[in-house]
Amino acid sequence: MHNYSNKNASIDQLQKKFQCCGNINYTDWFSIPPFNKTVPDSCCKTPSPDCGLNTTSSNIYQIVSVFSSPFPLPIL
Numbered sequence: 367m368h369n370y371s372n373k374n375a376s377i378d379q380l381q382k383k384f385q386c387c388g389n390i391n392y393t394d395w396f397s398i399p400p401f402n403k404t405v406p407d408s409c410c411k412t413p414s415p416d417c418g419l420n421t422t423s424s425n426i427y428q429i430v431s432v433f434s435s436p437f438p439l440p441i442l
Contacts, residue, residue: 378408385411387427 381387387409388394395405401418409426410417417425 374406378406381406381408381427382413385427386429392421392426392428 387405392405392409395401395409396403403421405418405421405426407413407415407418411425411427420426
């Protein structure tokens, strides 16, 4: 998630597709500038401009990302 601005399209696409937020969870974004206790809008259950400012569980995907899952993922 370092250098988010350079890779945002790919990260946003993954988060939307897998309905996840961050590497482990949504709080991963809190220390990444420019988010500072917010998340990208792609973390929102219903994405809209600036929805990532509201990090409540009803708004943000809370599930663990597919990349940190304890279950092996099939290679396609």
